Amino acid sequence: MAKIPVQFRLNGSDRAAFVGPSDNLLTLLRRGLNDFGPKYGCGQGTCGTCTVLVDGDLQLSCLTLAATCEGKHVETVSGMAEGPVLHPLQQAFMDHFAAQCGFCTPGMLTAAKALLAANPNPTRAEVIDGISGNICRCTGYDAIIEAILAAARGGQAKRTY
C-alpha cells in the first residue's frame, strides 16, 4: 500500500515519516518515532493512556490517523519537562504520590495539562471531569486529583497523606 509522507512538530522538533493510510498516531509515535511516552492501553479510545495534545487539543492518539497530523504540533508527556526541570504538574504528581505503576501517568498528565491550560483554577469537580477519560487501575484517583489541584494552586499545597 502506498505510504503517505507526513511532517509535523513533535514536542517542539520537526519530524517526518511515511505512514500507511490506516496507521494511527500512537503507533507512529511509539514504533516510528520512538516516543514511548504515550501508551497503548486499549487501542479503542476507552482508557486514555495514549492521550496527547494536537495543536493544544486533547486527542486519543490510538484513534487519531497519523496522516491527519500533517503540519500540526503534537505534544506528549516526553516534552513536558524543560530538560531536568519538571513541569509543575509532574512535580505535583511526585509530591502527591499520584502514580503507582505509572502506566496511566503520561495520559493523566497530558489531560491535566490541557485542563489547566483551559481552566487554570478548576474546582475538584472540574478536575474529575477533566480526567474522566483516563482510567487508573492503581491509585483510586484521589492522589491524582489532589496533585492536579495542588499544581493549579501553584504546587504549594501540603500533601495530605
Next chain:
Amino acid sequence: MLEFRKDLFAAERDDNLNIVGKGAQRQDMPGHVTGRSPFFDDHAFEGLLHLKVVRSPHHHARIRAIDTTAAERAPGVKRILRGADVPLNKNTLLSLINFGKDDEPTLAVSKVSYKGEPVVAIIAETEQQALAARALVRVDYDVLPHVFDVEEALKPGAPVVNETYPNNYFEYHDRYDHSKLRFGDVDRAFATADFIVDDRYQMSPIEHAPTETNGSIAAPEQNDRFVVHSCAQGLFFSLGTAAKILKLESNRLHFIGGTVGGGFGGKVDSLTEPLSILGAMMTGQPVRYVLDREEEMLYGSPRGAERIYIKDGILRDGRIVARRIRSYFDAGAYTRLSSYAAIKCTAHLPGPYTIPNVSADIYVAYTNRCPSTAMRGFGITAVDFALEVHMDKGAEACGMDPMEFRILNAYRDEDMKAHRRVAKNTALIECVQVVAEKAGWPLSDEARRQSSLTGGGGARALIPATPIDDNGRIGRPETRTGPATETLPAGAMRIPMTKQPIMEGSAEARPTPAAVPQYEPYRPTPASMPPAYQPMPAAPPPAMPPTAATAPPPAAAPAPAPAQPTQHGAVRFSSVFGTRRR
C-alpha cells in the same frame, strides 16, 4: 489517612524503623512522571516482528485438523508456530516448586478446553499482517460438551475438562480430591447448638484489567542468548517457566522487567514470554507478543470464582461451637495457581475466630472457563467475604450486635487454631473496637473491656478429639461415603496416613525432573522432616495439617509453641503444600 497503632502488635514493633511509618518517595516516580519508565513495550528494535495467536472459538472441542497453508502464504508472514514447535508443550506453573502435574499446553494440539485457548501463533512483519493471516488459519473442531459449574464438574459423567486430571479436580498429593481441615467433632457440636446458620456463597471471576495489557518482546542477543522485555510480576518465575517450556538453560535467557503497568496478580502466568522467545529463536529476529485489550479482558486469566458453603452451630449466648465449610475453587481449564489458592483458603479457615469444632473440605474443580490465577489475596478474599457475611447472619440468628458477636468469638493470644498452631499476636478484638469507635458504633462496656492479650489459652488451647471421617480422603468419588474409621485422640498434632493410595497413573504422569535440572529444589535435612509418618516411595504425606510438612510439630497444647524460625524462598513456599521433594 494512615494511622499507626503501636499499641497493637506491640511485641512485633521495632521502634528503630527507618521507613515504616514515614513517607518515602518511590524510586520509580521520576520515570513515571516523565514518561520514561521502561515498560516492556517501550523498547525499539530493528526488524521487530509481531506475534498474534489464533484462539479457540469453542469452550471445549477436539481439534481434528489445523490448516495454515493460506496463512503461511499471506503477506508479511515470517513463521507460523504450532504445538509441535514448542519444545515442552505441557507445563504447570508451580512445577518449578514441584507442585502439581504439567497440564497446560502453550499451543493446544489435540483439544481445546476453554474459549480463547491459543492454538496457532502467527509471526509477521506488522501487526496488521499478523491479524490478517490469523483470519486465514483453518482449524477443524469437533465440539465437545462443556461444563461451567464447579459442582457439576465433579459429578460422575461430567465432561473431562483437563485430561491430566480426569476427575475434574486437582489431586492433592497425587490422590486426594480436596484439601481438608478437621478439628474436633462438628457433628456432635451441631447437635448441641441452639441455632444452625447454613448458607451458600458464590462469587464471579474477576478480571484484573491492568492498564497495560500482558505482553513481552524477545530478541536474539549476543552469545546465543535472548533478551526478554517482560511485564511479568515474578520475573524469575517467568524466566524459569520459559526456560522449562523452551528446554533452554536459564542462563540463555536475559529477562528485563520489573516495570509493570499494573498486575494485581494477572501477570504471573507467563502468558506471552514462551511464545515471544520461541518466535525469536525461530526467526532470528525480535518478536513482540502483546495481548490486545479484548484478549486481556476475555483471556487474561481472572481471579477464580469460588462457591462456598458455610454451616455454623451457635449457642444462645453467641458462641460459635462448630463451623463446617465446603468450598469449590473454579480453576478454569488448567491449574495455574488455583491449587495454591485452595491451600491458602484451607489454611485461613475458620477465619480469625476460636471455634472448637471445625471441618472444611476445599476442592479445586476444573471447568471449561478461562484458567484463573493469582489476584490480591486469592483463596482468602472470597472466603473472607463469605465468612464475614456469615458472621453477620450468625449475629442476627442469636440476636447479638454483629461487632460484639465478633469480639466474643475472636481468637486471642494462646488459643489453639484449627490447624493445631497456637495463635499469636492476635488483634481482631482491638481492630473491631477501633472500627466501632471510628464508625460511632456503640459497644457495651463489656465488649470495650475485652482484649486479645487476655482470656486466651487454657481450655481454649486444647486440641479436641477429632473423628477421622472418610469423606473424600481418597481421591475416588465412590469411596467418599465410607464411615468414620477412627478418632484422633485429643492433643494429637497430626493425622497419620492410614490408607494406601488407590489412584493409579498419577505418578507416571509427573514431568521428568530432567526437564528443569536447574530448579532442583532444596532438600531439607532429615532432622527437619516430620517424624509422625513413614514416607512411602510414591506417596507424599497426607494433607493434614497442610502447613506442617517441613516444620517440626509444636509441643502439645496448652503450652504455646516456640516461635519457628522463618524459612525463606522455595522451601517455605513448598512447605505450605506439604509436598514431598525428590
